[in-house]
Amino acid sequence: MTSGxxxxxxxxxxxxxxxxxxxxxxxxxxxxxxxxFLPLLRxxxxxxxxxxxxxxxAVVTAFCIVTWAAARQWxxxxxxxxxxxxxxxxxVWDAAMASVALMLVATLLSVMLGIPxxxxxxxxxxxxxxxxxxxxxxxxMPIFVYLIPFVMLFGPGKIPALLATIVFAIPPVIRLTDxxxxxxxxxxxxxxxxxxxxxxxxxxxxxxxxxxxxIMAGINQTTMMALSMVVIASMIGAGGLGYQVLQGIQRLExxxxxxxxxxxxxxxxxxxxxxxxxxxxVQANLHRESE
Amino acid sequence: xxxxxxxxALAALAIVGMAQxxxxxxxxxxxxxxxxxxxxTWLSAATLAHVAQKIMADGYGCDAQLVPGDTVPTATxxxxxxxxxxxxxxxxxxxxxxxxxxxxxxxxxxxGDIFASGGEEGWWIxxxxxxxxxxxxxxxxxxxNWQIFADAENPDKGRLYGCPPGWGCEIISNNLFKALGLGExxxxxxxxxxxxxxxxxxxxxxxxxxxxxxxxxxxDVIGKYNLVRxxxxxxxxxxxxxxxxxxxxDPRVTGWAVGEVAVAVVSDLKDQAPDVAEFLSKMQVPNxxxxxxxxxxxxxxxxxxxxxxxxxxxxxxxWTQWVPEDVAAKVKxxx
Numbered sequence: 001m002t003s004g005x006x007x008x009x010x011x012x013x014x015x016x017x018x019x020x021x022x023x024x025x026x027x028x029x030x031x032x033x034x035x036x037f038l039p040l041l042r043x044x045x046x047x048x049x050x051x052x053x054x055x056x057x058a059v060v061t062a063f064c065i066v067t068w069a070a071a072r073q074w075x076x077x078x079x080x081x082x083x084x085x086x087x088x089x090x091x092v093w094d095a096a097m098a099s100v101a102l103m104l105v106a107t108l109l110s111v112m113l114g115i116p117x118x119x120x121x122x123x124x125x126x127x128x129x130x131x132x133x134x135x136x137x138x139x140x141m142p143i144f145v146y147l148i149p150f151v152m153l154f155g156p157g158k159i160p161a162l163l164a165t166i167v168f169a170i171p172p173v174i175r176l177t178d179x180x181x182x183x184x185x186x187x188x189x190x191x192x193x194x195x196x197x198x199x200x201x202x203x204x205x206x207x208x209x210x211x212x213x214x215i216m217a218g219i220n221q222t223t224m225m226a227l228s229m230v231v232i233a234s235m236i237g238a239g240g241l242g243y244q245v246l247q248g249i250q251r252l253e254x255x256x257x258x259x260x261x262x263x264x265x266x267x268x269x270x271x272x273x274x275x276x277x278x279x280x281x282v283q284a285n286l287h288r289e290s291e
Numbered sequence: 292x293x294x295x296x297x298x299x300a301l302a303a304l305a306i307v308g309m310a311q312x313x314x315x316x317x318x319x320x321x322x323x324x325x326x327x328x329x330x331x332t333w334l335s336a337a338t339l340a341h342v343a344q345k346i347m348a349d350g351y352g353c354d355a356q357l358v359p360g361d362t363v364p365t366a367t368x369x370x371x372x373x374x375x376x377x378x379x380x381x382x383x384x385x386x387x388x389x390x391x392x393x394x395x396x397x398x399x400x401x402x403g404d405i406f407a408s409g410g411e412e413g414w415w416i417x418x419x420x421x422x423x424x425x426x427x428x429x430x431x432x433x434x435x436n437w438q439i440f441a442d443a444e445n446p447d448k449g450r451l452y453g454c455p456p457g458w459g460c461e462i463i464s465n466n467l468f469k470a471l472g473l474g475e476x477x478x479x480x481x482x483x484x485x486x487x488x489x490x491x492x493x494x495x496x497x498x499x500x501x502x503x504x505x506x507x508x509x510x511d512v513i514g515k516y517n518l519v520r521x522x523x524x525x526x527x528x529x530x531x532x533x534x535x536x537x538x539x540x541d542p543r544v545t546g547w548a549v550g551e552v553a554v555a556v557v558s559d560l561k562d563q564a565p566d567v568a569e570f571l572s573k574m575q576v577p578n579x580x581x582x583x584x585x586x587x588x589x590x591x592x593x594x595x596x597x598x599x600x601x602x603x604x605x606x607x608x609x610w611t612q613w614v615p616e617d618v619a620a621k622v623k624x625x626x
Contacts, residue, residue: 015592027497038443045444144486151490152497156452156482157444234456236490237483243456246483250457 026152037159040105044158048101052094059097060084063270071277079273083266092241092263099230099240099267102158106165106226111219114170118177118218119203128178135171143168143232151236161233169225176218180211210286216279223271230264241267319618320353321564327375329360334511334585334595336380339405341599342610343379343574349625350618351567362386366555369399373557377571380405381555384459384548393555400561401553402571408578410550412460412507414451415518417496420503429522430471431544433503437476440501449477452491452504455484459535463547464505466534470542480504492516507550511589514582523547573613580606600626 051059060081067080087096121128143164150160184207192206208215234242241260248257320326326347330340340357347355358375360368365378366386370393383390383401393399414430420439421427427436437449451473454460468479482488488504489512495502496516503521506512523546530545554571561568584606588598603610604626611619 012592019592023497026494030494030498031500034443041444148486148490151487152494155442155494156480156487156491234481235484236487237481239481243481243483247456247461250455 022149022152030153030155033153034155034159037154040162041157041159044101044105044162047105048098051097051101056084056088056093067274067277070274070281072281073277076273076277080270083270087263087266090259090263090266092244092260095239095241095244095260096263096267098238099227099242099264102162102165102233102238102240103223103226103230103267103271106162106169106229107219107223109162110166110170110222110226111173113166114173114218114222115177115215118174118215119181119208121174121178122181122207123203131174135174138167139171143229147232147236156237158238160236161229161238164236165226165229165233168229169222172221172225173215173218176221177211177215180214180218181207183214184210213279213283213286216275216282220272220275220279223275224268227264227268227271319351319566320347321351321566322353322560324354324563326353326355326377326560326564326567327358328355329365329369329375329378330357330595331365331378331380332359332361334588334598335509335581337595338585338588338598338602339379339574339576341596342602343377343571345599345603345625346570346610346614346618346622347567350614350622351564351570352621353564353567363389366390366393369393369555369557370396373398373559376557376560378553378555379574381553382410383551383553398558399555400558402556402568403554403573403575405552405554405575406509406578406581407575408549410507410552411509411520411578412547412550413505413520413523414464414503415506415513415520416501416503418517418519419499420501421519427521429524430467433521434471434473434476440477440503442480445478449503450480451477452482452488452502453479454505455482455488458485460505460507462537463531463534466536466539466542467544470534470544492518509576509578509582509585511582511585514579514584514586515589570614570618575613576609580609 063084064077064081067077071077087093117131121131146167147160147164150163154160154163181203188210189202189206192202197205230238230240231242231245234240234246241263244260245257245264248254248260328340328344328347330337344355344357347353360375360378362382362385365375366381366389368374369378370389381390414433416427424436424439426432427439433440433449433451440449440451441447442450451468453468454464465479468474468477473479482491482504488506492502492504492506492512493516494500506518508518508520512518524544526546526548527543528548530543531548533539534542534545554574556568556571560571584598584602587593587601588595591597593601603622607619607623610622614622
């Protein structure tokens with residue numbers, strides 16, 4: 001090249017070796033990996049079918065019950081119900097339910113993996129310094145760089161979409177769990193230790209409850225990021241609302257793209273309301289208890 | 292400071308060099324101005340752009356430059372600004388309305404078809420599937436032989452990998468699916484994007500798994516993974532027109548229209564550089580060979596320029612027919 005940077009090593013040979021190795025992995029592990037993830041795929045498909053085949057009012061009722069359980073207030077419940085009806089009115093119900101199924105499973109797995117990782121990070125500085133760069137990579141690496149290899153490994157469809165969504169959406173919940181626990185007042189922790197709490201008890205009865213509002217904020221962000229992956233996920237055949245957005249853009253049908261895009265926004269508001277009102281209630285409870 | 296002087300000296304040298312090259316160049320090329328060639332984003336078009344650029348620059352001595360582009364933006368720019376001057380691989384159906392306007396305006400013409408058999412679209416299977424299952428020859432044979440293409444996710448149906456969302460082929464594929472009554476034994480699996488479709492083919496072929504799905508050629512994918520196009524009935528213009536319509540009431544089975552892929556050239560070039568225009572009108576590559584060349588490029592992760600060099604070095608029989616002998620000799624000398 002013109003810059004004259006010395007060619008210390010042969011990048012092309014390295015790239016070729018990497019590609020060959022990856023192709024080898026695909027050839028030997030592609031089939032088994034697909035088999036391993038088959039139960040998970042069945043679970044997503046089952047949830048999708050359940051949401052799509054149930055009568056719409058049953059789904060709306062279920063969402064309302066969840067919202068009530070989280071918020072214990074009527075306003076968010078009414079809001080969520082109205083948003084869901086709006087989704088139906090936009091004519092994107094089935095696609096929206098497909099997106100919800102994928103997003104719910106992705107968020108659930110992210111939280112199940114992310115909170116323990118966040119707790120581990122908060123307890124060990126070495127773990128934290130090891131995890132931070134990995135989280136940075138996960139958040140900044142362009143999605144397509146790992147999306148297409150995922151397709152080669154797992155076959156197109158929901159599994160690579162799910163994994164890519166988790167990679168993209170899990171960092172906030174890990175970071176904020178770690179941050180939340182680290183921010184708990186050391187004197188409170190000290191006091192609990194003075195009362196003879198074991199490390200285990202300190203964590204589960206003092207640190208995690210006090211960090212809950214921050215952790216909830218992390219879960220909320222993870223949910224939103226999982227939802228924002230809907231369009232990208234449909235580029236590898238995950239279906240749902242994102243697929244309609246893609247069709248809309250490619251065919252220059254502004255209306256189709258706009259309607260499906262609005263559907264995604266509505267879903268985002270629904271999940272945001274549920275998570276936020278839950279977070280607010282947890283925080284209010286904490287205040288009441290501390291007074 | 293020293294560096295600055297050196298740079299100036301270099302620049303001066305470059306100018307002298309250019310000045311010396313210029314008069315000799317103008318004789319053959321016909322124009323002293325820059326001839327711009329559109330280099331599209333995908334490998335075949337980029338390679339052909341490099342081939343055209345090299346022949347113009349080395350063979351005719353033109354000041355040929357590549358400009359990056361993509362079908363619709365390049366076509367629009369050619370229509371409105373007559374630049375770039377040459378687009379070696381323009382899929383007319385992709386930019387149909389712009390193409391019609393160009394013909395009306397008369398500032399861009401089709402010098403020739405770049406692919407000898409045109410653009411081939413359709414449903415393809417890997418050659419090993421074709422060998423193991425000789426009973427599958429045409430798209431009509433799919434329905435009865437669905438078991439071969441069944442997928443673990445849904446073992447009750449065969450899986451047909453469809454066309455990416457929003458592409459013209461999506462509507463055609465869906466209608467053809469309906470016309471063949473494939474819904475009984477097959478599911479149309481959405482692939483999401485061209486990249487995902489390519490990755491799927493790569494995956495299935497690497498694991499020697501069955502595959503049937505949409506693709507188009509000539510492309511590196513066809514050459515690299517040895518895909519065989521399933522036979523289709525004769526092309527019937529009327530039936531095909533209905534297939535391209537989302538609301539086609541009664542789709543009938545017909546062959547896919549041959550894609551018109553043009554070497555598109557700005558009319559001014561014909562007046563300014565008749566010899567070059569003559570070459571462009573002869574520029575044509577056989578589909579199978581170009582797929583093989585592209586597959587070589589993909590295997591070696593070569594840049595389009597390297598693929599173009601590979602083509603010029605190894606496929607002389609094809610490109611020497613496009614140009615007079617003395618031009619061919621100059622191109623060979625420059626390789």
